[in-house]
Amino acid sequence: MRVQCVLCDQLSQLEDDSSLAKKLRNRPIHTYMCPSCHDRIKAKTEARLASGSFQLYSYNTQDDDF
Template sequence: MRVKCVICDTINQLDDDLPLAKKLRNRPIHTYMCDTCHDRIKQNTMSRIETGNFRFYRTSPHMDKEF
């Protein structure tokens, strides 16, 4: 299966038997990101977390105070 990275537009080949290939075939809303872009985003996110200015917005601050 040929896939295209959503960030750098490189085209890669995936085996048809991989779970990722099945997920991309059956659910078109899922997107593919190549390993280099994934590692770059991971590294940048980790460096932002280490600065202390990075906040996760998964819950509201009001709910966090209640816990």
């Protein structure tokens, strides 16, 4: 299966029987990101978390006010 990275537009080849290929085929909302882009984003996110100025906000589905 041929896939294209959503960030750098690099074309890659996945095996048809791999779990990632099946996920991309069955759920079209999922997108493919090449390993180099994935590692780059992971490193930058870890650097932001280590800086201390990054604050993660979580979405609360239950309102405690009511």
